Amino acid sequence: MLGGTHHVGRAVVEAALSRGDDVTTVTRGTSGPPAVGATARTADRTVAGSLEAALRGERWDAVIDTWSGAPSVVRTSARLLADRAGWYGYVSSRSVYAWPIPSGADETAPVVAGDPDDTREEDYAAAKRGGELAALDSFGDRALLARAGLILGPYEYVGRLPWWLERIARGGPTLAPGPPDRPLQYVDARDLAAWMLDEADRGAGGAVDTVSPPGHSTIGELLEACVAVTGSGAELRWSPPDVLADAGISGWTDLPVWVPPTGELASLHDGDTALAASRGLRCRPAPETVTDTWAWLRTEGMPTWTGRSPVGLAPETEAAVLARLRD
Structure with a gap:
């Protein structure tokens, strides 16, 4: 496991250990302690020779890589492991598709340009495509490109579901983006991990x-589950999308997880995932994901934000819209 101390990497390590696999993790040693039961190696893959020194010439049946930075790091890692591992699973993203993603898009949709030798990471979509x-290039048909969409569940360091749980835990009138029956499409990190191991x-x-x-x-089911699990008694005040738009509030970032039913963001919850289902991806019910994420937050606390911009709505902006809804 290249990584393995947070989010999908941590879920992969725990799932692999639970089924009796021999697991080696390679991390920089900065994101938390290694998993109990795994062989821990330390390497900074952005430093030349660091990974090779950590691997010590050993071989593995499979490698899973969650890298989200410069594609050149994946290039170096995959080349180094091409003759030492039987299979390479790369956690990519549906962000690789050309924007805006068409409604109902599947794996045949056009993708952005990417360069596997690129040392830059500012363009997330191009970086993920370059990683693919x-x-x-190194593993051919032995490479799995897991183009994940929205990933939720315990260990989520982007902070989308954690933000909702923390906000709803404070109780009181809570701005909720409508309509409540707006469909959602996502994957629990643990379901993604189990599927990749299979x-x-x-x-x-x-x-x-x-x-x-x-x-x-749906967004309604998800937020109602947040109310139930936190026991806060928060009152969800559903706002029509046009009211949110008039207030300059965006989906995905200001109000995480949700996207409006029209516009460029709408297709983020409307992908054709028949291939994943046919290959065995199974997704647990939303209340289970919410319950387990809350339990993790209560145990370990709010995660440290990644290098991405923080998500969530400013309290004063929420208060202004709530006041408008009362008028």
């Missing part, structure tokens, strides 16, 4: 959009 090309067992490759079917849950 790097994995394919694909590793089969040696399956190719690009797969690894998120739930559209409508697996």
Whole structure:
């Protein structure tokens, strides 16, 4: 496991250990302690020779890589492991598709340009596509490109579901983006991890959009589950999308997880994931994801933000819209 101390990497390590796999993690040693039961190695993959020194010439059945930075790091790693591992699973993203993503898009949709030798990471979509090309170049049909969409669940360091849980835990009138039956499409990190390990067992490759079917849950079900699990008694005040738009509030970032039913963002919860379902991806119910994420937050606290911009709505902006809804 290249990584393994947070989010999908941590979920992969825990799932692999629970099924009896021998697991080696390679991390920089800055994001938390290694998993108990795994062989821990330390390396900074941005430093020349660091990974090779950590691998010590050993071999593995499979490698899973969650890298989200410069594609050149994936290029170096995949080349180094091409003759030492049987399979390479790269956690990519549906962000690789050309924007705006068409409604109902599947794995055949056009993708952005990417360069596997690029040392830059500012363009997330191009970086992920470059990482895909790097994995394919070294592993070919032994490379799985798991194009995840929205990833929720315990260990989520982007902070989308954690933000909602923390906000709803404070109680009181809470701005909720409507309509409540707006369908959602996402994957719990633990379901993604289990699926990738199964694909590793089969040696399956190719690009797969690894998120739930559209409508697996709704924003109403998700937020009601947050109210129930926190026990806060928060009052969800549903706002029409046009009211939110007039207030300059965006989906995805200001109000995480949700996107409006029209406009460029709408298709983020409308992908065709029939291929993932046919290859065995199974997604647990939303209330289970919410419950387990809250339990993790209560145990370990709010995660440290990643290098991405923080998500969530400013309290004063929420208060202004709530006041408008009362008028």
